[in-house]
Amino acid sequence: MAKSKESKKVGAVMVVGGGVAGMQASLDLADAGYYVHLVDKSPAIGGIMAQLDKTFPTNDCAMCIISPKLVEVGRHLNINMITNTEVEGLEGEAGNFTAKLINHPRYIDLEKCTACGECSRACPATAVNEFNERLDLREATYMTYPQAMPRGFVIDRSICVGCGLCEKVCLAEAINYDDKPRQTEMEVGAVILAPGNGVFDPSRFETYNYMDLPNVVTSLEFERILSASGPYQGHLMRPYDREEPQKIAWLQCVGSRDINHCDNSYCSAVCCMYAIKEAVIAKEHAHGELDTAIFFMDMRTYGKDFELYYNRAKEEGVRFIRSRIHSIEPEGECDLLLSYVDDQGELQSEVFEMVVLSVGFEVGEEIIELSKRLGIELNQHNFALTDTSTPVTTSRPGVYVCGTLQGPKDIPQSVMEASGAAAASSALLNEVRWTETKIKELPEQRDISEEEPRVGVFVCNCGINIGGIVDVPAVREYARTLPNVVHVEDNLFTCSQDTQVSMAEVIKEKSINRMVVAACTPHTHEDLFRETLLEVGLNKYLFEMANIRNQDSWVHMSDPEKATAKAKDLVRMSVARAALLEPLEERMIEIKQRGLVIGGGVAGLNAVLNLAQQGFEVVLVEKEKELGGLARHLHRTIDGLDVQKYMNNLIEEVQTNEHIQVLTEALVVGFSGAKGNFTTEVLVGPGMYERKIDHGVTIIATGAVEHKPNEYLYSEDDRVMTQLDLGNFLHENSKEAAKWQRVVMIQCVGSRNEDNPNCSRVCCQGAVKHALELKELNPDMEVIILYRDMRMYGLLEDYYQEARSKGILFFRYSADQPPQASRNGDGLQVTFTDQVLNRPVQMSADALVLGSATMAADTEELASLLKLPRNRDGFFLEAHAKLRPVECSSEAIYLCGTAHAPKLMSESIAQALAAASKAGSFLAAEELRVGGAVAVVDPERCAACLVCVMSCPYGVPRINEDNVSEINPALCQGCGVCVSECPGNTIHLGHCEDDQISANLHALLEGVI
């Protein structure tokens, strides 16, 4: 039978779920040339991250770091946000799906809603506020949270009585009671599932009395309590009586690592870190001395810099008590009694004023149903079923998964997977890139250089946000009297669509060539108004904004007279500056359509292959003769992947791909250029012949190495080996290994000590993996693992359980009493202090296996050539730990694999795909817009004093061949430091010229000075 009709692939992708992962995937894809439909069940995107106060390990404010993403998603031309919508079905196949959606009515027209909040203030119906985890109430007409995107309100029909009051008070006439559910269909080429998960509901735990005791809260409730936008405005208070607690306890593993109260045997991977974070932040908020105690089983601080975070918390006085609490009993009126058995076997009791339950992830019924509707398989814990070597691919081709539905994980891991899923989609759809995307056609910019300034002033009422305090008509009339003003008007909402249209008309009619809007903050709408100017043929830098809302009406609500006077001052300042604004040129430079990947291990190979599949030319540089990196020494992963087979296939795919050029025995010796235009010099092969490669992006995948221990008789006795050595031994000589009667393994060798305070993340699972293999070889063998914490995070926990049930013995040792290895004649002995017996135990061993640290590869030279910073342990530094885990601070240079930090192979693969996604998105644009509000040196007056070179925080100015300073407009960030430092006043910053700033100040002080 003939091949079925080849239907053309669709260059659009549906992303299900608008949390941090969904948003990241959407942005990557939209930038890469695909149209994205971002569907979310809630009225607003943002997910759980929007509920968090701070994020570990940087203690950044969660909302501060996702707000830019929220705004970018909201205004991206190629992202279609579809909220209040669920996916009912998905038909078709990879490249060509038809998605069926059901859009639930919002009852408020987002095109008209200006988010002024009047409807909410008037609404008489209340319900528990889910965003604040039921700590307080909200109205039926509400906005999920203040920074919600899409910006607007929604009516919760389940509690709305239909009284009609909101319609009466809505000045924008946005209420629409006749809104109905709508069923729609969409054609997409790929689907990315990023729906996230709920957290465990602890009301099932009768002994925790969660429902009866108000001072027992979940960790998410505690996040809301700490949050400045939460019910207590960020003051540390407990729900019962709003007192500041002086003693708080965290109970770990609530709803995780539990097969008694629930079936969640897995570890939720994030709770140890978030409990430490909450304790540390709570101490910051507290007025008095706050005592914090975390009750745990294993402290799973396994990520990059997490161990340092744990150590700092201990120094700050956070108590860590290794015990799993059984019950929380009421004590007195509202306090809580916890009883536990300590390390010495003594029963202890402590009274706390508040208890936080560290609840884990749980896949809820709704998500299970969604997965069924989308036709993807789930594993035994209801997380999406994926493969080690394809961590973002589901059982259904063309449907990818990322974030916590893939498995419990933290934000950086979710963000990496999201980009990885985008890369996979891009590879699938690369032949239809740019076919569904929208492009904006803009008219030619008119030349205003000969014109006198003609300023148009638009004063906004912002509903009653401004107009209710500031006398807007008075401000408008005042503006009429200012110099150069040819038009004034006031609007109810200057940002609304219809106002943009009328503004464009007025600008043309009155030949306005400078626009001043007196309204909210530029952060909200500056881009919108600049777009309006572009659409009418004016340069976007001819726009000025006066903030008479955030900086005036909102903060001077009690004094309308003074607020009005201030608004007039602000408008006067803006008009004076606006008259001096000049059009600024931006130009397009070409992006070299080639990528360079440095490092040919698992990460490098996956990155290079995906970039090639996305349709780009790539060069892979590997310093060894063989490709494969560390994976050449691995045989099996803990979930059974045959590593050598996988690597051989991967290497073959790379070598036979026509878009990929592989250079082995190649060393990078030179690196220059900037984003989009790099030049790298490489010496290749034993002959060391020079190659010059021009490329637009760079990916660092230089990997890591296993630490060779200098303790426990390693290198002194053949029976002492590392886990990597054991892996090889088992592969080559399993018969010998089967004869062993007792194997002892020691964890944390070379990690978590003074020289290397980090955790190497992979050694615990490495030990368990080999322990299980040994038991398989010889079930009678005694296998003993000496550990400090068993860091079997996420779905690895099940292997830990399996190991224990197979009789593998686990003994804990403390850092101050490490085990000892010694020889007794021919015998090898290990001595350690058992915590339960509290006495030394000596064992003979046929083999001693050391869980040795993973250290960064030697990249000192490369790092200095590329000017890439590394942390004190030699791992490359990413641009931002949470939100930019694959980007370096230098643009167009990306990072993946163990060069970033120790990680599992599947995690390296996900990160490699993420780097390829980012690199691909950058290359796909083909051109780069540079310039505008950047610094420019006047070469005639420059004395080459080097002050600008030294003061630039981005290292941009350089002395050129003419011996004067030159600033590359592609790299300048427009911060203005060099401008203010230059002793000759020779550098100018576009859009912030001296005369403009001067005019601003003089206008402010008119009549005063």
Next chain:
Amino acid sequence: MPVVEQLLGLAGVGKERLQLCWVSAAEGQLFADYVTKLSDLIGQLGPFQPDDFKLELAAVETVLKSTRIRWLMGMDRQITEQENVYHEKMDSEAYQAIVRQAVAEEYEKGMIFQALADGPQSVREIAGKIGLPVYTVSLRLNDLERAGQAEFHEFEGTTAKFVRMAA
């Protein structure tokens, strides 16, 4: 009337203290019977000292003036006998339950608002003054904060003090 009765009950004044009866000029006997019944009732109830209920009555007044309660009361017949904005008729019992819940919440908020007239107080101090459970005060105070009628003032040690905002 049910709203007022509920409020007087919550205030501890008792709903019988307020009586409403419609009598026309032609119903003299009815009027006489009614006054007799009322006199007996007053005799049973005994004297009423408004000063003992200053706080409670002020709270009752706040509730009756609130937009929320007035709008809910005003829309009652429309929503339960004809249709609401979604062209649906709501079950009268269900609507009454919502109104009762709202009235109870507004009364508690009103009491807290009145109590705060004396200056910055903690949740426990307010609870002690108005005789409501501590946790209830905590929740209702939060509602007042949300509406901008009360605000956190400062910590005295680890005790949070709250103040009320000008209307």
